[in-house]
Amino acid sequence: xxxxxxxxxxxxxxxxxxxxxxxxxxxxxxxxxxxxxxxxxxxxxxxxxxxxxxxxxxxxxxxxxxxxxxxxxxxxxxxxxxxxxxxxxxxxxxxxxxxxxxxxxxxxxxxxxxxxxxxxxxxxxxxxxxxxxxxxxxxxxxxxxxxxxxxxxxxxxxxxxxxxxxxxxxxxxxxxxxxxxxxxxxxxxxxxxxxxxxxxxxxxxxxxxxxxxxxxxxxxxxxxxxxxx
Numbered sequence: 433x434x435x436x437x438x439x440x441x442x443x444x445x446x447x448x449x450x451x452x453x454x455x456x457x458x459x460x461x462x463x464x465x466x467x468x469x470x471x472x473x474x475x476x477x478x479x480x481x482x483x484x485x486x487x488x489x490x491x492x493x494x495x496x497x498x499x500x501x502x503x504x505x506x507x508x509x510x511x512x513x514x515x516x517x518x519x520x521x522x523x524x525x526x527x528x529x530x531x532x533x534x535x536x537x538x539x540x541x542x543x544x545x546x547x548x549x550x551x552x553x554x555x556x557x558x559x560x561x562x563x564x565x566x567x568x569x570x571x572x573x574x575x576x577x578x579x580x581x582x583x584x585x586x587x588x589x590x591x592x593x594x595x596x597x598x599x600x601x602x603x604x605x606x607x608x609x610x611x612x613x614x615x616x617x618x619x620x621x622x623x624x625x626x627x628x629x630x631x632x633x634x635x636x637x638x639x640x641x642x643x644x645x646x647x648x649x650x651x652x653x654x655x656x657x658x659x660x661x
Contacts, residue, residue, distance in 0.1 A: 434547065434548065434659060434660040434661060435607070435659070435661060436548060436607050436608060436609045436628070436659050437548060437549060437603060437604065437607040437608065438548060438549040438550075438551065438600060438603045438607065438608040438609075439544065439548055439549070439550055439551070439608070439609050439610075439611055439659055440551050440552070440553040440578075440596065440608060440609070440610045440611065440622070440627070441550065441551070441552050441553070441574070441611050441612070442552075442553065442554060442587075442610075442611065442612030442613060442614065442617070442618050442632075443552050443554035443556065443561055443564075443565075443577075444554065444556065444613075445534070445613045445632075446534070446537075446611060446612050446613050446618075446632050447533060447534060447537040447541070447552070447570065448530075448531065448532060448533060448534065448537070448564060448568070449530075449532040449533060449534050450530075452530065452532045453527055453529075453530025453531075453532055453564070454527065454530070455469075455474070456526065456530055457523050457524075457526035457527040457529075457530060458474065458477060458523065460526045461519065461522050461523040461526060464522065465512065465514050465519070467510065467512070473510060476506065476509050476510055477502070477506050480502050480505045480506055480509065481502045484498045484501060484502050484505075485498065485555075486616075488555070488586060489555075489586070489587070489588065489614070489616045489617050490616075491586075491589065495555070495557075495580065495581060495586065499520045499524075499557070500516045500517055500520055501516075502520070503516040503519040503520050503523075504516040507519075524557055524559075524560050527560050528559060528560040528563035528564060529563070529567075530564065531563075531564040531565075531567045531568040533568060533569070533570070534652065535652070536651060536652030536653050537570070537652055538569050538570065539652075539653075540652050540653070540655055540656055541570055541573040541574060542573060543656045543660075544656055544659060544660070545573040545574075547660060548659065548660070549575075549576070549600065549603060550573060550574045550575070550576070551574065551575075551576035551577065551578060551596070551600065552565065552574055552576065552577040552578065553578045553587065553592070553593075553596055553610070554577070554578070554579055554580070554587075555579075555580040555586045555587050555617060556579060556580065556581065557579075557581055558579045558581040558582050561577065561579050562577065562579070565577055576599070576600065578592070578595065578596045578599070580592060583595045583596075586617070587614075587617035587618065587621045588616055588617045588618075588620050588621025588622075588624065589621070590624065590625060592621070593605075593621065593622075593625035593627075594625075597625075605625060605626040605627050606626060606627075608627045608628075609622075609627060609628045609629065609630055609646070609658075609659060610622030610625075610627045610628070610629045610630070611629075611630040611632060611655060612629075612630075612631070612632060613631070613632045613633070613634075615631065615639065615640075615643040615645075616643075618631070619631050619643055619645045620643060623645070623646075628646040628647070629645040629646050629647070630645060630646065630647045630648075630649060630655060630658060630659075631645035631647070631648045631649070632649055632652065632655070633648050633649065633650055634650055634651065636650060
């Protein structure tokens with residue numbers, strides 16, 4: 433028997449190549465509104481979007497505000513008078529089509545699924561996250577998906593994980609591991625919820641002493657051995 437009975441995976445940039453999906457969705461929605469996807473314009477959007485997601489992770493704004501505000505702020509920065517609600521709606525529609533997996537994600541889930549309960553625990557928009565899972569090869573391997581929009585709490589809030597373990601009846605938090613790329617929502621959130629954590633850190637980013645995970649990995653290929661050992 434391995435050390436864990438259940439693994440909670442973050443979705444974006446842990447199993448799914450969110451950067452690729454985001455860039456493709458952004459290109460399409462910007463071109464429809466006559467914005468070229470130059471490095472400057474893309475960088476402007478990314479800076480705004482990242483700052484707002486950081487605020488969400490800290491509990492300073494809610495998701496509904498984030499989704500519209502990012503396009504309002506973007507147009508304020510680069511010019512334009514498009515409806516930010518429609519801007520966001522069209523962007524999310526394209527994003528939902530981007531079910532691209534990271535290298536090693538499918539092999540990892542295939543190796544774990546016969547031995548351990550797999551679940552996705554993700555912040556994000558429910559229809560986008562469900563569409564991407566449902567159209568990916570992971571769908572038959574991962575029977576559970578928990579999404580902040582449906583739960584009413586976002587990672588790293590304790591309420592998010594309380595809902596997760598309320599649904600996963602009989603699963604012990606102490607024999608569950610949270611795998612993700614974000615030190616706040618995944619690692620700090622998972623640790624505070626009583627789980628071990630695996631930080632997926634392919635860029636070899638530094639880690640502050642207060643953020644130290646149980647394990648750090650630089651590729652998905654090493655995760656199965658940690659979980660099943």
